[in-house]
Amino acid sequence: MSNSIDQHALTPAQIESFKENGFLGPFTLYSPQEAIKRWNQAKVEMVLSKNKPHDSKILNYDRHLDCNTLSEHISRPEIVGKLRSLMGPDIMCWKTNIFPKYPGDEGTGWHQVETFRAGQTGTETRPALKYTEQTAHITSEITVWTAFTPARREHGCMTFIPGTHKKWYYDETRPLKSAIEAKRHDFFGYDYSELKLDDRWDPDSQESFKMEMEPGQFVMFLAKCIHGSMPNVSDQMRIGYASRYISPMVKVYDGVDHLAQYGEKINLDYFGCVMVSGQDTRGLNRMHTASLNGYAFNAWD
Amino acid sequence: MDHTRPDRDAYLSKIADFIGSQPYVPAVGIDALKRSSLTQELGITSLGAIALVASYINSRGLSDSDLNPEWVPSLYEVDGLVAVFREIDTLANRAVAV
Numbered sequence: 224m225s226n227s228i229d230q231h232a233l234t235p236a237q238i239e240s241f242k243e244n245g246f247l248g249p250f251t252l253y254s255p256q257e258a259i260k261r262w263n264q265a266k267v268e269m270v271l272s273k274n275k276p277h278d279s280k281i282l283n284y285d286r287h288l289d290c291n292t293l294s295e296h297i298s299r300p301e302i303v304g305k306l307r308s309l310m311g312p313d314i315m316c317w318k319t320n321i322f323p324k325y326p327g328d329e330g331t332g333w334h335q336v337e338t339f340r341a342g343q344t345g346t347e348t349r350p351a352l353k354y355t356e357q358t359a360h361i362t363s364e365i366t367v368w369t370a371f372t373p374a375r376r377e378h379g380c381m382t383f384i385p386g387t388h389k390k391w392y393y394d395e396t397r398p399l400k401s402a403i404e405a406k407r408h409d410f411f412g413y414d415y416s417e418l419k420l421d422d423r424w425d426p427d428s429q430e431s432f433k434m435e436m437e438p439g440q441f442v443m444f445l446a447k448c449i450h451g452s453m454p455n456v457s458d459q460m461r462i463g464y465a466s467r468y469i470s471p472m473v474k475v476y477d478g479v480d481h482l483a484q485y486g487e488k489i490n491l492d493y494f495g496c497v498m499v500s501g502q503d504t505r506g507l508n509r510m511h512t513a514s515l516n517g518y519a520f521n522a523w524d
Numbered sequence: 525m526d527h528t529r530p531d532r533d534a535y536l537s538k539i540a541d542f543i544g545s546q547p548y549v550p551a552v553g554i555d556a557l558k559r560s561s562l563t564q565e566l567g568i569t570s571l572g573a574i575a576l577v578a579s580y581i582n583s584r585g586l587s588d589s590d591l592n593p594e595w596v597p598s599l600y601e602v603d604g605l606v607a608v609f610r611e612i613d614t615l616a617n618r619a620v621a622v
Contacts, residue, residue, distance in 0.1 A: 263596035270574040271588045460570075 228500075228523045231304025238308055242361060245388035245448025246432070249440035252301045252369060258439030262371035262462060265292040274515035276493040281485045283321040287466065288493065289515045293319065297466045298499040298521045302367050305443060306468055306500065307523075311360040313501035314468050315508070317352075317475045322368075322463040324379040324455045331452040333384070333426040334415045335393045337364065339446065339467075341479045348398050353474040355507065363470035367443050370436040371462040379455035381434045381442060381463070384426060388448040392426070393418040468499065474507040498522035533558075535606045542580060543568075549576055560602050573599035577608055584616035 233241070241247040253261060268290035276288045287293040297316045306314050318339075338350035354363060374380045399413035409415075426449060433453065434442050444450060446467075455461055469475070475496060482489050495511035496503075500523040503510060513519050533554075540554045550567040560566050563573050574596060581590050595611075598604030 259597075260593070263593040266571060266574055266596055267591055267593045270571055270578055271591065 228300040228304045228307070231301050233305050233308035238361070241309060241443070244383070244385040244432075246383045246385070246434070246442060246444035246450070247305075248434060248442030248444075249370075249436045250301065250305065250442075251437075251440050252299060253439030255373075255438040258369075258371050261292055261296070262438075265290050265371075268292055272516075276515060277489040279487045279489050281487050282482065282489055284482070284489070285319055285493070286321065287316065287319045287497070287514070288495075288511065291514070291516060291518050293464070294514045294516075294518045294520060296369070296464070297497065298523065300523065302441065302443075302466070303500050303523050306365055306367070309361045309365060309443075310363060310468065310470055311358070311501075313471050313498075313504060315471060315496040315498050315503065315510075316466055317469050317473075317496045317508075318467045320465045320467075322465060324452065324461040324463075326455055326458050326460065328379065328455045329409050330379060330382075330454040332409050332415045333449050333451045335387065335391070335449045336395045336446045338395065340395065341476065341482055348396055349479055350396075351476055351479065352469065353477050354472070355474055355505075356472050358470055358472070360470070362445060363473055364446060365443050365468050366446055367441050367466045367468065369441040369464045369466070370438055371464055372438055372460060374434075374436040374438075374440075374461050374463060376433055376435055376453055377455070377457040378459060378461040379453045380436065380461075382451050382453060383432045383434060383444065384429045384449040385432055386448075387429075388445045392420060392424060392449060394420055469496075471503045471505045471507065531610075532603075532606060535609055536602075539605060539609055542583070543576065546576060546579055548572060557602060562601055563599060563605060566602075570596075570599065573605065577605075577612070580609060581612055584612055586612065586616055586619065590615060 237247055269286055272289045274289045276285050287297050297319065303314065338352045341349045341351045352364065368381060372378070393415065395418065397418050399415065399417060436442065476491055476494060480491050482491065493515070495509040497511050497520045511520065536557045537554050540552060540557050543549055544551045549572045552566045556566060568576065577595065577599065578588060578591055581588070595608045598607060
């Protein structure tokens with residue numbers, strides 16, 4: 224199986240670009256028609272699922288654990304082959320999120336994270352990730368964001384400030400307190416600009432990159448690279464699906480047994496990481512070898 | 525798309541009644557259905573529309589596997605919902621005939 228995945232490795236120039244900018248893409252995974260078809264299938268699976276990981280209708284996390292289309296997506300060779308170029312051979316998927324942006328929705332404000340607060344927003348400050356050792360590779364954390372609808376500028380494409388992964392501009396360990404007033408800083412209902420280390424520093428004055436994508440394309444990035452998204456000024460909904468990957472030496476949800484956000488709370492009893500490449504050599508995390516439907520996850524050799 | 529079909533109003537009425545029996549989508553009257561072109565205007569989300577269709581399929585004695593993912597894009601529109609309900613009825617009637 225290694226041969227077929229190795230053909231999707233990054234070139235040395237692409238690796239250098241990722242190291243310099245903190246993001247890389249877009250790459251084509253599915254044709255636009257295939258992407259839309261797959262998302263329609265995934266939606267049907269989400270609705271009909273008899274094995275939902277949790278009951279929340281607001282928190283759309285981790286549906287790779289009960290929707291076969293998404294279970295297959297997270298270990299696509301086109302994705303994992305590129306991850307291996309940056310993370311080494313041992314890789315696990317720890318979380319997925321659906322990011323819908325409806326017509327008229329505001330953009331998502333600039334943010335910079337690395338340990339991901341357990342509830343993602345709000346007063347929660349417990350980290351979701353603990354890095355137990357330094358990686359020998361380029362990184363031990365990458366997010367892959369796949370567009371399942373058009374994600375051009377007008378639909379609310381992702382935006383990045385190149386090179387910002389090299390330095391902290393925000394303090395992700397501080398709680399988010401205020402409900403959003405300045406919409407351009409909106410981070411899921413909170414004002415992420417509160418966490419800036421230097422009040423005088425203005426991310427909007429920096430040169431940013433608009434990652435426009437067609438359905439079926441993906442971008443890979445470090446969550447520490449400052450990113451956000453444009454407002455959706457089109458009449459079409461934008462759907463992004465983020466699959467988040469780590470090395471096995473990262474411990475997930477240490478001492479965290481639930482997630483709380485938007486007034487909802489979900490129990491993490493269902494949680495488990497999924498190997499998509501190599502082996503779990505550390506044994507730090509609960510693992511799933513099959514989805515809650517019994518779908519056997521594929522880990523590349 | 526479906527405005528000219530003679531049974532359109534009958535289907536809108538059937539859909540309004542069916543929606544009223546489902547707890548996970550907001551109740552809507554026949555007038556609201558007639559006025560709206562998009563299901564979103566009725567407060568029905570895209571997943572809610574799929575759930576509605578799934579329930580209707582089951583109510584007609586069909587199974588979840590009869591839910592065709594190709595129907596999903598048309599569920600954004602009220603007339604698309606009408607077309608899908610009509611297709612489900614055709615499938616159900618065919619199954620009974622067999």
